[in-house]
Amino acid sequence: xxxxxxxxxxxxxxxxxxxxxxxxxxxxxxxxxxxxxxxxxxxxxxxxxxxxxxxxxxxxxxxxxxxxxxxxxxxxxxxxxxxxxxxxxxxxxxxxxxxxxxxxxxxxxxxxxxxxxxxxxxxxxxxxxxxxxxxxxxxxxxxxxxxxxxxxxxxxxxxxxxxxxxxxxxxxxxxxxxxxxxxxxxxxxxxxxxxxxxxxxxxxxxxxxxxxxxxxxxxxxxxxxxxxxxxxxxxxxxxxxxxxxxxxxxxxxxxxxxxxxxxxxxxxxxxxxxxxxxxxxxxxxxxxxxxxxxxxxxxxxxxxxxxxxxxxxxxxxxxxxxxxxxxxxxxxxxxxxxxxxxxxxxx
Numbered sequence: 001x002x003x004x005x006x007x008x009x010x011x012x013x014x015x016x017x018x019x020x021x022x023x024x025x026x027x028x029x030x031x032x033x034x035x036x037x038x039x040x041x042x043x044x045x046x047x048x049x050x051x052x053x054x055x056x057x058x059x060x061x062x063x064x065x066x067x068x069x070x071x072x073x074x075x076x077x078x079x080x081x082x083x084x085x086x087x088x089x090x091x092x093x094x095x096x097x098x099x100x101x102x103x104x105x106x107x108x109x110x111x112x113x114x115x116x117x118x119x120x121x122x123x124x125x126x127x128x129x130x131x132x133x134x135x136x137x138x139x140x141x142x143x144x145x146x147x148x149x150x151x152x153x154x155x156x157x158x159x160x161x162x163x164x165x166x167x168x169x170x171x172x173x174x175x176x177x178x179x180x181x182x183x184x185x186x187x188x189x190x191x192x193x194x195x196x197x198x199x200x201x202x203x204x205x206x207x208x209x210x211x212x213x214x215x216x217x218x219x220x221x222x223x224x225x226x227x228x229x230x231x232x233x234x235x236x237x238x239x240x241x242x243x244x245x246x247x248x249x250x251x252x253x254x255x256x257x258x259x260x261x262x263x264x265x266x267x268x269x270x271x272x273x274x275x276x277x278x279x280x281x282x283x284x285x286x287x288x289x290x291x292x293x294x295x296x297x298x299x300x301x302x303x304x305x306x307x308x309x310x311x312x313x314x315x316x317x318x319x320x321x322x323x324x325x326x327x328x329x330x331x332x333x334x335x336x337x338x339x340x341x342x343x344x345x346x347x
Contacts, residue, residue: 137343139215139248141239143182143232144255145280147317148222156301157225157316159257159328163299164218166332176220180235185218214340225280229287236292252294253342255335256280259316261300264327266334268347271296295342299331 146158154162168176168185176183187209209215219235221228236252243250256278258267271294275281281296288294301324304315320328341347 137215137340138345139217139243139250140253140339140343141217141219141236141250142253142255142339143219143221143235145221145225145228145257145284147225152317154320154325155317156320156324157257159299159301159320160255161220162320162325162328163255163332163335164220166329167216167336168218170332171214171216171336173216173218176218178222180219180238181231182222182235183220187213187216214336215343216339225283227283228280229283229285232284233287236288236294251342252292253339254281254284254294254296256296256298257301257316258298259301259303259312261298261302263300263302263324264331265300266331266338267298267300268338268342269296269298270294295347297335297338299328299335 142164144160144164146152146161147155152158164185165176167173172188173185174188176185178184189209217239221231223231232254239252240250252271254271258265259278260276261267271285271288271292272290273296275285301316304311306312
């Protein structure tokens with residue numbers, strides 16, 4: 001039985017574009033097919049007109065951006081400098097475009113162009129290279145204790161005299177002369193000039209001490225060890241008075257031998273510290289009392305094995321050996337350094 005109802009004409013179903021990009025591609029493709037059919041169906045067009053129509057179609061394709069490029073924006077990291085490709089460029093413009101194009105780093109990311117603004121440099125740190133100047137050294141009266149005369153010269157008990165004699169010789173001080181109730185040696189401040197004959201001539205006037213010279217007054221006791229305190233007090237009173245007249249403050253230091261300490265060992269103590277049986281220190285402490293501030297520098301002389309008083313007395317009053325003299329001369333350099341520290345108020 002034939003169906004009386006006429007069948008509806010059904011055109012071919014075309015797939016719908018899944019996205020805007022697919023739609024644009026289908027649209028361009030349909031336009032190309034339509035234009036191609038028009039060109040082919042136009043027998044009256046010459047070859048020249050066909051080529052012209054084809055060129056116009058190509059120009060329209062390049063000038064019309066894709067729909068995906070218009071809809072999807074690029075991120076700043078992925079964006080590149082826009083150039084007009086529709087117009088031909090000269091070689092100079094192409095070279096300039098290549099120079100301006102960002103270079104790629106090893107990671108594949110474009111390198112940002114160098115900044116024209118100079119980054120601020122950190123502030124320069126200035127450091128003073130000049131060392132801190134020490135305070136002006138104070139003048140010192142340095143008294144050594146010992147027994148007088150050639151009989152006791154260069155004995156262990158007179159080690160203080162030996163040390164001061166070594167400092168006087170090495171520092172170029174004047175020879176010891178009687179003064180201040182004892183023997184005194186001061187820095188040689190005599191002016192000298194070189195004559196045309198090449199001989200150094202001494203001038204009568206004294207010069208001031210140079211900055212590198214020590215303002216030391218070396219004083220050796222001329223009394224017996226056990227009663228040396230009285231002369232030390234007289235020497236200090238005169239020295240302190242002269243310094244006050246100059247507007248400065250002096251310091252008193254006693255250099256002495258120290259039993260029990262190793263040979264040549266140097267110690268620095270306050271004058272009021274325990275004398276530990278040293279009769280010379282006992283005499284000085286009794287004479288100065290507690291109103292005078294002073295320092296004492298001890299130089300070790302060792303001690304005998306026996307503790308008998310007669311054995312100890314013979315030990316300290318004997319002459320030094322050549323080895324002991326060498327140790328004392330070496331200790332004199334350490335004593336001189338300690339004296340400078342006392343003058344600079346480091347003690």
